[in-house]
Amino acid sequence: MAQLTYREAVAGALAQEMARDERVVLLGEDVGSGGVFKTTAGLRDRFGTDRVWDTPISEQAIAGAAMGAAAAGLRPVAEIMFSDFYATCWDQVANEIAKACYMTGGQLRMPLVIRGTNGGGLGFGAQHSQAIENWAMCVPGIKIVSPSDPSDMWGLLAAAIRDDEPVLVFEHKALFGTKGEAPAGDHVVGLGEAAVRRTGDDVTLVGLARTVGMCLEAASTLADDGVSAEVLDLRTLVPLDAAAVLASVRRTGRVVIVEENPGQLGWGAGVAAIVAEEAFADLRAPVRRVSGGNVPLPVAAAMEAAVLPSADKVVAAVRDVLTPATVTSATGRG
Amino acid sequence: MTGSVVQDVGLRGLYEQMLRIRHFEAKLDVLYRQGRVRGPAHLGIGQEAIAVGVASTLGPGDASLGTYRGHAHALARGADPEAVLRELLGREGGICGGKGGSMHITSVAHGYYGSYAIVGGHIPTAVGMAWASRIRRDGRVTACFFGDGTTNIGAFHEAVNLAAVWSLPVVFVCENNQYMEYTPIADVIPVARPAADRAPAYGLEPVVVDGNDVEAVRQTVARAVERARRGDGPTLLEATTYRLGGHSVADGAAYRDPDEVSAAWLRDPVVKAAQRLTETGDATAEETEALVARVKGEMDDLAVRVLEAPTPDAAAAWTGMWSDGSSTWRN
Incomplete structure (x- = not known):
C-alpha cells in the first residue's frame, strides 16, 4: 500500500x-x-x-x-x-x-x-x-x-x-x-466524528492531534500490565463528538483527557465538564486531565519535554485513576 | 460584467438622499434620548455627502463596506429604512434579525456588505472582496469607508499595502471628520492629512476632496471607480468633513470649541446642496423647504410604525450561527 x-x-x-x-x-x-x-x-x-x-x-x-x-x-x-x-x-x-x-x-x-x-x-x-x-x-x-x-x-x-x-x-x-x-480516490472525513483508535474496557483516553499518538503508546504500555485502554481521537473540537466521549466513558467508567495546551484553561476542561455533568453516575474514578504545563514553552529538549504531555505522563495518570486511594495526591505541579 | 452601470442621478436626487439620511438620524437621536434605542448609536450628521456621493458612483453589482457610523453608508446604497430602524429599536424584522444593531447594519441585497465596529478591521475584508474580483474578472468595484482615526490602525496599513501590491479594484474612502472619537485627529498623527499623507508610502497618489460637497465627492470617486474597473488599482481618497455631533449619541462633545462647531454648521453639506439647487435653478427655496417638511413627516411616521412593531422572539438568539441556520457546536 x-x-x-x-x-x-x-x-x-x-x-x-x-x-x-x-x-x-x-x-x-x-x-x-x-x-x-x-x-x-x-x-x-x-x-x-x-x-x-x-x-x-x-x-x-x-x-x-x-x-x-x-x-x-x-x-x-x-x-x-x-x-x-x-x-x-x-x-x-x-x-x-x-x-x-x-x-x-x-x-x-x-x-x-x-x-x-x-x-x-x-x-x-x-x-x-x-x-x-x-x-x-x-x-x-x-x-x-x-x-x-x-x-x-x-x-x-x-x-x-x-x-x-x-x-x-x-x-x-x-x-x-x-x-x-495514502488515501485512494476522493478522500473526505466528515467533521465532528471522533475515531476510536484502539478499543479497551478499563479507561478511555481522549486525545487530539499529537496526543493521540501518546495515548496509543500509553495504551500499549498499559496492555503489558493487563490494563485495557480505549483511545478516542476527537479529530475536531467544533463540532465536538461529545456523544462518542460519553458513550466510551459510560462503558469504561474512567477517562483521561490528554491535551497539549496549558491545563489552566485547555479544551480538556470543556470535555471534562461535559463528562462530569452528563456521565457522572457512570464514573468509577474522578475525571483526569494530562495537559501542557502552565508556563511558556522552553527550548532546551529536557525542559520542553518536561512541560509537554507524554505517553509516560498518560500512563501515570491512568495508574492513578485505576487506584482510587492515590487519586487526590497525584495532580501535577504545573 | 456586473457593476458597470453608474446611477444616473442629478443633484436633486443626491440632495433628497442626503435629506432622508439626515432626518432618519435626527429622528434616531430623539429616539435615543427617549431611551428607545438598544445599545449605542453613532451618527454621521454632517457627513452625508460622502456616503451619498460614493454610493452614486456604484452600480448594483458593486460592493461597499462601512463603519459603526454607518447608517448613511447602508441607506445610501438602498437599504430599507424601516428594516434598519427595526434593527435599531430591537423590533421584529430588523435588517440583521436583531443580532447586529446600529454598528452592524448590513444589506447584501443592495451590495452593502456590512458595517464594522472594530476600527479598521473591515479594510482587509474589503481588500479580500476586491481580490476575489480580480481573480474572477467580474468587473466589480469595492468601496470601503473608514474614519480618520483608522489610519493609525495596523490593519489599515496591511490592507492598503496589499491592495496596492496586487493592484486591486478597491476605493478606500477616509471620512476625515477631524475627531478620533473624543481626540482631535491632529493630536495623534505626525502628518497634516491622515490618509492623503500616508498614500505615497503605498505608491498611491494623495487625493483629497471636500467631503461636504456631494457633487465633488461624486466626481472624484467616479474617477477612482473607473480606474479600479479598468484594472489600474486602488485609490486612497480623503474626504474632509466635520462630525457635527458627538462621537456617539451619548457624547455631548463638550471638549470642542463652540465656535468651531458653529463654523462647521455653516458648511452643513445638506444646506449646501439645497443652496446649490436654488443657485442652479433646479429647485426653489420653497420647494426644498417643502421637501424637508415632507421628509421629516415621513421619518415621524416611520418611527411610529416601528415602535408599534413587536419585539423578536428570544428563541431566535439560538439560530443562525452557521449558514444553514443552526448554531450547534456539539452532539
Whole structure:
C-alpha cells in the first residue's frame, strides 16, 4: 500500500479540492514557493498564480482577505505560518469571521479555511510552538480541526474546504514527517466524528492531534500490565463528538483527557465538564486531565519535554485513576 | 460584467438622499434620548455627502463596506429604512434579525456588505472582496469607508499595502471628520492629512476632496471607480468633513470649541446642496423647504410604525450561527 507523510497529505488535500472546485484559492506567506514547511509544494506550478497567491507578512490582511473573498463567493484557504501568529490577526478571526454570519442575520457567509502549523516538541520556543486550539474554542462561530495522522490530515482538510463555515485547521508540526496509508480516490472525513483508535474496557483516553499518538503508546504500555485502554481521537473540537466521549466513558467508567495546551484553561476542561455533568453516575474514578504545563514553552529538549504531555505522563495518570486511594495526591505541579 | 452601470442621478436626487439620511438620524437621536434605542448609536450628521456621493458612483453589482457610523453608508446604497430602524429599536424584522444593531447594519441585497465596529478591521475584508474580483474578472468595484482615526490602525496599513501590491479594484474612502472619537485627529498623527499623507508610502497618489460637497465627492470617486474597473488599482481618497455631533449619541462633545462647531454648521453639506439647487435653478427655496417638511413627516411616521412593531422572539438568539441556520457546536 502506498504511503505518504502528514506533510504530503496537506498538499494532496489542497490539490484534490483545487482540482474539484475552481473557487478554491490559496493565499499566505511563501505558499507559492511551497511554504516554510513544504505543505503547498507544487500547487502553484499545477494551478497557476491566479489560484496560489504569495502575500506580504501581513496576517491581518491575509485573514481579512480570506474573509472578503469568502463573502464574495470564493472558497479561500489562507495559511498562517505558525498558529502562534493568530494573535496578530485575532480580530479578523474572532471578531469578524466568527461573527459575520450570525451578526448579519445570515446575510454574510464565510466558507473559508485558515491553516496553520501548531504545537511543540521541536524546540521552536515559546512563540512558535503553542497548541492554540483552546484559543479558538472560546469563540462560537468557528470550527476547529486537528488531524492526528496523514489520512485524516487529507480527509479533514478536504472536508474543511467543502464546509460552508469558517474552519481553522491545525497542522501539528511534529507530525509532518509521520507516514500513513495514502488515501485512494476522493478522500473526505466528515467533521465532528471522533475515531476510536484502539478499543479497551478499563479507561478511555481522549486525545487530539499529537496526543493521540501518546495515548496509543500509553495504551500499549498499559496492555503489558493487563490494563485495557480505549483511545478516542476527537479529530475536531467544533463540532465536538461529545456523544462518542460519553458513550466510551459510560462503558469504561474512567477517562483521561490528554491535551497539549496549558491545563489552566485547555479544551480538556470543556470535555471534562461535559463528562462530569452528563456521565457522572457512570464514573468509577474522578475525571483526569494530562495537559501542557502552565508556563511558556522552553527550548532546551529536557525542559520542553518536561512541560509537554507524554505517553509516560498518560500512563501515570491512568495508574492513578485505576487506584482510587492515590487519586487526590497525584495532580501535577504545573 | 456586473457593476458597470453608474446611477444616473442629478443633484436633486443626491440632495433628497442626503435629506432622508439626515432626518432618519435626527429622528434616531430623539429616539435615543427617549431611551428607545438598544445599545449605542453613532451618527454621521454632517457627513452625508460622502456616503451619498460614493454610493452614486456604484452600480448594483458593486460592493461597499462601512463603519459603526454607518447608517448613511447602508441607506445610501438602498437599504430599507424601516428594516434598519427595526434593527435599531430591537423590533421584529430588523435588517440583521436583531443580532447586529446600529454598528452592524448590513444589506447584501443592495451590495452593502456590512458595517464594522472594530476600527479598521473591515479594510482587509474589503481588500479580500476586491481580490476575489480580480481573480474572477467580474468587473466589480469595492468601496470601503473608514474614519480618520483608522489610519493609525495596523490593519489599515496591511490592507492598503496589499491592495496596492496586487493592484486591486478597491476605493478606500477616509471620512476625515477631524475627531478620533473624543481626540482631535491632529493630536495623534505626525502628518497634516491622515490618509492623503500616508498614500505615497503605498505608491498611491494623495487625493483629497471636500467631503461636504456631494457633487465633488461624486466626481472624484467616479474617477477612482473607473480606474479600479479598468484594472489600474486602488485609490486612497480623503474626504474632509466635520462630525457635527458627538462621537456617539451619548457624547455631548463638550471638549470642542463652540465656535468651531458653529463654523462647521455653516458648511452643513445638506444646506449646501439645497443652496446649490436654488443657485442652479433646479429647485426653489420653497420647494426644498417643502421637501424637508415632507421628509421629516415621513421619518415621524416611520418611527411610529416601528415602535408599534413587536419585539423578536428570544428563541431566535439560538439560530443562525452557521449558514444553514443552526448554531450547534456539539452532539
